[in-house]
Amino acid sequence: MIYIIKIYGIVQGVGFRPFVYEKARDFKIRGSVQNIGGAVVIDCLGERENIKQFIFNVIKRPPSIAKIERVECTLIKKDLSTISCLDENKFIIKENIDKKFVIKESVEQNNEMRFVSPDIAVCDECLEDIRSKGNLRYKYAFTNCTQCGPRYSIIKALPYDRQNTTMKDFSMCDECKDEYENPLSRRFHAQPNCCENCGPKLFLTNNHGEQIKCEDPIKETISLIEEGKILAIKGIGGFHLVCDGRNEQAINLLRSRKQRKDKPLALMAKDIGVIKEICYISDKEEEVISSNKRPIVILKKKYPFVLPEAIAPKQNSLGVMFPYTPLHYLLFNEKLDLLVMTSGNISSMPMEYKNEAALEHLNTVADYFLMNDREIYVQVDDSVVKVIGQVEKVIRGSRGYRPYSLKTGVEK
Numbered sequence: 001m002i003y004i005i006k007i008y009g010i011v012q013g014v015g016f017r018p019f020v021y022e023k024a025r026d027f028k029i030r031g032s033v034q035n036i037g038g039a040v041v042i043d044c045l046g047e048r049e050n051i052k053q054f055i056f057n058v059i060k061r062p063p064s065i066a067k068i069e070r071v072e073c074t075l076i077k078k079d080l081s082t083i084s085c086l087d088e089n090k091f092i093i094k095e096n097i098d099k100k101f102v103i104k105e106s107v108e109q110n111n112e113m114r115f116v117s118p119d120i121a122v123c124d125e126c127l128e129d130i131r132s133k134g135n136l137r138y139k140y141a142f143t144n145c146t147q148c149g150p151r152y153s154i155i156k157a158l159p160y161d162r163q164n165t166t167m168k169d170f171s172m173c174d175e176c177k178d179e180y181e182n183p184l185s186r187r188f189h190a191q192p193n194c195c196e197n198c199g200p201k202l203f204l205t206n207n208h209g210e211q212i213k214c215e216d217p218i219k220e221t222i223s224l225i226e227e228g229k230i231l232a233i234k235g236i237g238g239f240h241l242v243c244d245g246r247n248e249q250a251i252n253l254l255r256s257r258k259q260r261k262d263k264p265l266a267l268m269a270k271d272i273g274v275i276k277e278i279c280y281i282s283d284k285e286e287e288v289i290s291s292n293k294r295p296i297v298i299l300k301k302k303y304p305f306v307l308p309e310a311i312a313p314k315q316n317s318l319g320v321m322f323p324y325t326p327l328h329y330l331l332f333n334e335k336l337d338l339l340v341m342t343s344g345n346i347s348s349m350p351m352e353y354k355n356e357a358a359l360e361h362l363n364t365v366a367d368y369f370l371m372n373d374r375e376i377y378v379q380v381d382d383s384v385v386k387v388i389g390q391v392e393k394v395i396r397g398s399r400g401y402r403p404y405s406l407k408t409g410v411e412k
């Protein structure tokens with residue numbers, strides 16, 4: 001039996017083809033997998049029952065950040081000459097029918113339905129990379145793979161290829177290129193793939209935009225935060241204003257400079273232990289806060305409250321999140337375990353996301369700026385959710401939750 005399966009949704013740049021390749025090998029299916037337009041197309045040859053099991057496995061448990069919207073499955077009769085509507089696929093079948101299972105080059109197609117993945121929090125394997133001495137990405141703030149990293153915030157046009165993202169200006173070094181081209185690597189076709197040698201770089205400036213000479217901008221940033229300074233830090237979707245979450249003076253200073261009287265400030269906690277010290281958290285809340293969407297979750301304050309009241313005056317709840325980029329993880333240490341992480345804007349203006357504009361608009365609030373040379377193309381706020389009973393209620397759906405919307409055609 002020969003089947004052609006077309007899968008639509010967030011299926012490109014998320015490790016879908018290597019995943020299908022492995023499953024095909026498990027089930028001893030012959031054929032190929034290929035990106036055609038906005039879809040993943042699998043052609044497969046094998047026993048009917050075996051193919052059914054293979055398809056079931058692919059669809060039921062796809063890679064964690066993939067989102068399948070629609071599947072089309074077509075049975076091709078043995079006599080290919082009778083098929084008139086699948087000319088393009090006939091070629092694929094004829095070419096691969098005697099081979100094992102292969103991953104093929106992408107084919108572009110206009111006017112296809114397109115889905116764009118939201119930005120996804122750093123995955124456990126990438127975290128392991130940045131924590132392992134000797135690893136190519138040890139302490140590298142822009143580490144990512146097909147299972148994590150920026151997407152929506154860096155995409156300038158579709159299809160989602162590196163040249164259509166703000167990673168276009170960074171050409172991959174040989175090691176990154178090898179991973180990018182290796183179907184068995186989790187960085188196979190990870191469009192923002194990069195390392196210290198070839199990717200974006202961090203730099204620290206004062207609030208006049210003058211660069212602070214230092215060997216390690218992250219280490220220097222930590223020292224400044226520990227001294228009680230306020231930093232503007234460029235994240236995945238924009239700037240945050242950041243200070244030590246346990247330093248009352250710094251928090252009061254941030255409030256007065258930002259002219260934010262008593263609206264609660266969001267916190268970023270190093271780990272679950274820190275959260276449990278200050279809030280009550282149910283299993284469901286823990287599941288949501290740790291998900292790869294990493295939203296701010298509104299949690300009930302624990303009394304006696306051990307943090308400065310100025311974080312959320314007269315409130316019974318706190319907005320808390322976990323780190324979600326490699327940079328965030330690198331900002332924490334033994335002593336520094338809680339950060340105020342509020343949107344980098346003044347009064348009701350939108351969050352800043354461009355280096356120059358941030359310097360211009362936030363220089364009366366932040367003492368220093370930790371920036372980088374990768375452009376954020378689309379500004380993305382942190383999402384805010386609340387768990388009611390067992391139900392996650394999205395109060396502000398942004399990073400991690402949006403888009404997932406349908407885009408049509410190729411936007412150039």
Ligand SMILES: [Zn+2]
Nearest residue numbers: 123126145148
């Ligand atoms: Zn990863």
Ligand SMILES: [Zn+2]
Nearest residue numbers: 173176195198
């Ligand atoms: Zn590299």
